[in-house]
Amino acid sequence: MNIAITRKSERRRAEIIDAAIRHFNRSGLNGATLGGIAASVGMVTNGVAYYYRRKEDLAAACMIQSLAELVDIIGQAVAVDDPALRLERLLAAWFARLADGVTGKATPVMVFNDIRALTPPQSNEVFPEYYRLFRVLRGIFNGTSIGGDPVARNARTHLLLSILHAAQEWFVAQCEARDHARVAARLALILKSGLGGVAPQIMLSLPDPDPDADPMRVAYLRAATRLINQHGYRGTSVERIAGELNLTKGSFYHHIDAKDDLVTACFERTFAVLRQAQDLGFESSGNGAERLATTVGALLGWQLSEAGPMLRISAYNSLPESIRPTIRHAGDRLVERFAWQISDAQADGSMPVRDAIIGARVLHSMLNAVIELEWWVSERGQARALPHYTLALFSGLFAPLAGED
The missing domain is CATH 1.10.357 (Tetracycline Repressor; domain 2)
Incomplete structure (x- = not known):
């Protein structure tokens, strides 16, 4: 009897885990609910809570x-x-x-x-x-x-x-x-x-994509981007963002309407930086490989500067589900622009033939990985670690x- 109960319990746990992974992958930790997960396996919320008391336990x-x-x-x-x-x-x-x-x-x-x-x-x-x-x-x-x-x-x-x-x-x-x-x-x-192709040289001259923006709003976007990258959306409170700038919660709402608006604005700023660096590469002189190196060098410089970093792609799950597809589509278009740069370099012979769209995704992953450098290596060590990311990408x-x- 006990064996039968144990087996039934194990099957139930497996069903809940299966459903939960699908919900978390689709909606993120912020959007998924125990009630939604329970309903998808024909249970009530308390039934799931019997096995996993909190949503975070299940995640x-x-x-x-x-x-x-x-x-x-x-x-x-x-x-x-x-x-x-x-x-x-x-x-x-x-x-x-x-x-x-x-x-x-x-x-x-x-x-x-x-x-x-x-x-x-x-x-x-x-x-x-x-x-x-x-x-x-x-x-x-x-x-x-x-x-x-x-x-x-x-x-x-x-x-x-x-x-x-x-x-x-x-x-x-x-x-x-x-x-x-x-x-x-x-x-x-x-x-x-x-x-x-050629390894990029880090550039520190990429200007702010919106020089006429309210400086305090830009400061909030910078602080929020860094905190969301490091702690996730749920771990980044309005108080924490304001505290980074030694300001009050009231000051935040004077410049930003709501926290959900903030993460959307952070993505828009990140996309503006990507477009600016890509345009710089498209318009620069040299062969295709050199133009791509210009773009990558500009983005690495932005990531490591006080103006950066860009928002990590993991933040997509922080967005409300209603606008997530639109933001994702905008991000995908920018990855395609990397693919165009790679294709241009392959066409003029300055880079060997590789799958351009997969190459663009690898390049994007490298830029995201560089964001995390400051979390596991000292500032002095970053200078030594960074070339390994770019060398791995190009060689x-x-x-x-x-x-x-």
């Missing part, structure tokens, strides 16, 4: 399950001797798993956009598992020329992890599930060999820095 359980699965996928890949083959097998397995989530063969993998929104006690359970994932993924670089350099290894592992996370969204939204092997192979070529994940091979 943590979903993340832990997906983290364990991803660690298993990576662990099998890193067991291979050849680094390039490790990478190929990892990507093949990852996209096959994403495809299974799309077709219904398996529960989708939890998107980790809201991981920074977790606080104790849930964060105490999830964060160690996420750090374990990072440590296992570093095994991709075992036996390579950068395997013994902690900064290089951590930077490139971080970039690879950012690419894997971003792929959860663009593959599911924009690719046919049956093409998972093709997508994995095309991405593998880019990550093994790089996009080619491949395993390429050594000049003089370090």
Whole structure:
């Protein structure tokens, strides 16, 4: 009897986790509700609360399950001797798993956009598992020329992890599930060999996209962008934003109508910066590769300046569902502009032929990863870590820095 009850309880938990992952991936931690999750499995809210008292408890359980699965996928890949083959097998397995989530063969993998929104006690359970994932993924670089350099290894592992996370969204939204092997192979070529071309030089001269804007409003947007990137939308209160500027909550509402309006404004500002840098590249002299390097250098300079950073793509889940598609579509158009720049460089022979749209997504992932540099490396160390991101993008994940091979 007890065994039957236990099995029924386990099945119920599995049903709830499956439904919850779908809800969290669609609506984010902020938008999903226990009531909505319960209704999708034919339960009342109290029925779900019997297993998971709070929404955050359920989100943590979903993340832990997906983290364990991803660690298993990576662990099998890193067991291979050849680094390039490790990478190929990892990507093949990852996209096959994403495809299974799309077709219904398996529960989708939890998107980790809201991981920074977790606080104790849930964060105490999830964060160690996420750090374990990072440590296992570093095994991709075992036996390579950068395997013994902690900064290089951590930077490139971080970039690879950012690419894997971003792929959860663009593959599911924009690719046919049956093409998972093709997508994995095309991405593998880019990550093994790089996009080619020339490494960008960091520029610090990209002006503010809206020089006539109210300076106090701009200051709020900068502060909010940094806090949302670091703590997520739920972890970024109006009081916290105002406190960053040593101002009052009342001052915030004098310049910003509502918190939901703020995250939309942060995205609009980020998109304006992207357009400005892309236009700078399109209009600059030189071949296609040099023009792309101009764009990337300008964006890296913005990210690392006092004016930056841009808003991370993980903030999409912070948006109200009613406007999220519009903002996502605007972001996708800007990724396509990166693809045009890559195609221009391939057409004039200054970059080798690679999948331009996947290359553009990898480039976008790199820009997002750079935002997080300040969280895990000192200001002095950032100067040493940054070249590993750009070198990995243009020359491949395993390429050594000049003089370090």
